[in-house]
Amino acid sequence: MTKPAVRVPLALVLLACALAGCGTGDGRTIATTQSTGRQSYAQGSQDWSGRSGDSGHPQMTAEAINSAAQNFNACIQGMWPDASRRGISRAVFDAQTRELTPELRIMDFVDAQPEFTKAFWEYLDLLVSEDRVARGKEILAQHRAIFDTVEKTYGVDRNVITAIWGIESKYSTMIGERYVLRSTATLACVGRRQDYFRNEFLATLELLQRGDVTPDELKGSWAGAFGPTQFMPTVYKQYAVDFDHDGRRDIVGSVPDLIASTANYFKRNGWETGQTWGYEVEVPKNFNYLLADRGRQMTIHEWERLGIRRAGGKPFPQHGARAYLMVPAGSQGPGFLMLQNFRVIMRYNPSEAYALAIGHLSDRLRGGEALLQAWPRHERALTMAERSEMQQLLAKNGFDVGEADGRFGSKTRAAIRDYQAKAGLVPDGFASTVVLAKLRGS
Ligand code: CA
Numbered sequence: 442m443t444k445p446a447v448r449v450p451l452a453l454v455l456l457a458c459a460l461a462g463c464g465t466g467d468g469r470t471i472a473t474t475q476s477t478g479r480q481s482y483a484q485g486s487q488d489w490s491g492r493s494g495d496s497g498h499p500q501m502t503a504e505a506i507n508s509a510a511q512n513f514n515a516c517i518q519g520m521w522p523d524a525s526r527r528g529i530s531r532a533v534f535d536a537q538t539r540e541l542t543p544e545l546r547i548m549d550f551v552d553a554q555p556e557f558t559k560a561f562w563e564y565l566d567l568l569v570s571e572d573r574v575a576r577g578k579e580i581l582a583q584h585r586a587i588f589d590t591v592e593k594t595y596g597v598d599r600n601v602i603t604a605i606w607g608i609e610s611k612y613s614t615m616i617g618e619r620y621v622l623r624s625t626a627t628l629a630c631v632g633r634r635q636d637y638f639r640n641e642f643l644a645t646l647e648l649l650q651r652g653d654v655t656p657d658e659l660k661g662s663w664a665g666a667f668g669p670t671q672f673m674p675t676v677y678k679q680y681a682v683d684f685d686h687d688g689r690r691d692i693v694g695s696v697p698d699l700i701a702s703t704a705n706y707f708k709r710n711g712w713e714t715g716q717t718w719g720y721e722v723e724v725p726k727n728f729n730y731l732l733a734d735r736g737r738q739m740t741i742h743e744w745e746r747l748g749i750r751r752a753g754g755k756p757f758p759q760h761g762a763r764a765y766l767m768v769p770a771g772s773q774g775p776g777f778l779m780l781q782n783f784r785v786i787m788r789y790n791p792s793e794a795y796a797l798a799i800g801h802l803s804d805r806l807r808g809g810e811a812l813l814q815a816w817p818r819h820e821r822a823l824t825m826a827e828r829s830e831m832q833q834l835l836a837k838n839g840f841d842v843g844e845a846d847g848r849f850g851s852k853t854r855a856a857i858r859d860y861q862a863k864a865g866l867v868p869d870g871f872a873s874t875v876v877l878a879k880l881r882g883s
Contacts, residue, residue, distance in 0.1 A: 489545035494552030498633040506548050509631040513543045516630035523643055529650045537649055537656075543627040544619070547663045551632050554847075556825055561769040561794050562816035568798035573607045574805045580612055581806060587697050591684070595704035596714030600803035601782075602703045605670050605789065608798060613669040617662040621645050625665040625674065641665050644674035651689075653681070658693040668692040670703045680706040710788045711781065716762070718783040718800035721752040721812055724768060724776040730858060730869040733766040733776070734851070740764075744778060752813040767793060771871025775814035820873050827877055834880040835860055 494501030500509070509516070517538050524534050559567075580603055581588065588599040610616050622645050628638035645665070648654060654667075661667030665674060672681065672692060681690040684701035692699045724733075725748035732747070742760040749766065751757055752775065764778040777797065786796040801812065823831065825847040832845035832853060840856035854870040862868040864879050 487546055490549050495554060496552040500633045501552055506545060506631055510543050510545055513630050517541060517626060524646055527643055527647055529646050533650045537622060537646060541623060541626050543631055544623055547624060547627050548632050550663050554825060558822040560822040564794045565798055568608050569802045569805060576612055577603045577607045577806045584696055587700055591701045591704050595708045597704040597707045597712050598803060600806040602700055603806055604799045604802035605703055607802060609671040610669045618660055619663050621659045621661050621665045621667050624663050641674045644678045648674060648677060653690045654693050669699055707785055711785050713781050716780060716782055718786060719777050719779040722776045722778050723750045723752050733768045735765050738763045738765050768869060770817050771869030772867045773817035775812055823872055831872060831877050831880060838883060
C-alpha cells in the first residue's frame, strides 16, 4: 500500500483494536475503521446517528459533519481539477458524480471504539477455523493451474495468498455492499480523514475511467476496500495486474487477476521467495521477556542460544535469518519467531493477530498442524474500560503508560512488565486479569 498506515481490509472484527488499541496514530489507526467495516454490512440501511464522533476531532462534531454534508457537491466539484490532471474525462467525471450523495452513516464508523475485546486466541480460532481450512484447500485445488503460473511469476507462496483471500472475504463470500465511489466520496468530503480519502476517491474515478471494474462490481467495505482480497483503490492502482491479458485489471471478476495482483503486492513489499513467515517456538522458564519486542531482531542462531526452541522439537531449517520474538499471551502461551515475511504480511494489515492468523492458516492449508502449545484459555481479554483502568492504576503507581486511553502500545506493555517485576509476577507484559486484580489491591 502506498500508505500502510491507512490500509483498510475488512475481515477482522475489532481485531487490532482489541490487541493493540485503536487510533494510536501509528499503523494501527485504521484498524478501527476496518473493524467496524463489518458492522456496516448488517446496519447498512440505517441512518447516521446524528452524534458527534468520540475522537473529539473538530471535523467529527455533529455540526461539522452536517456542515460538510451541506457542502458535499461543492467539495466533489472542487476535485475536478485534480481528476482532470489524472486523465479523467469531463464526461466520466460528470456521469460518476452527478447523482452522488454523502452516506453519513459512515461517520458513525469512523470513530467507533469497541467496548469489548477478544483475546488473541479467540481471534485465531475465529479466523483459522476448520471450515476456512477445508474451503481453502478446495480453492487451491480448483485454481491449481493459475497458482502454478502466479507462483512461477511472482515467487509468492500460494497458501499465503489463499489465506488472505479466506480471511479478507471468506473466499469471496463476504464482501461489502457499499459502492466504493460513494464511500470514498463521503470520506473525502466529510469527517477527519479527508486528505487520505481524497486520494482514494480520485483513484476510484481513475479505475472507472479505464473501465477495469464495472461500477456495479465496485462495492466494498464502508472505507472503500473492495474485491476478495480487499484492495483500497490506491492499492489497486499501484499493484493490480492484468494476468489473464484481457486488457482489464479486474480483481473482482477475474480469478487470475485477483491471485496475481495479491501476489504482486506481496512481492513488491519484500516477500522472500521460498521462506516461511515464522515459527511457533517454546520459550524457556525465566526467560527475559524484555527481549520479546518487535524492535529487537536477532538471528535464529542467537535466539537458540537464549534457549528458544522450535515447538515440537523440530530443528529450524535455517539459522541466519533475523527474527523477532512475539509472545501474545506472555509466559502462559506459545511464542513465535517472526521472519521478514511476517513483516510483509503486517504491511497488508498492521495487526499482529491478523498476520499470525494469515501465517498459521497458510501453514494449515499446506497440510500443517494446529499450534502445539496451549493458550491460557482461563484468561479473558480485558474490556476497554478495564484497560483504561489498568493504565490509570499503573500511572498512579509511578509507571509511564503515556495517555491512559485504553490503547496498549509499547509504553503500556513496558509499564506492565516493570510492574509485574516489582509485584513478584512473571514480567512478560501480558495484560491479564491477574495483573489488574493485583493493581487494584496495590
Ligand atoms: Ca484481466
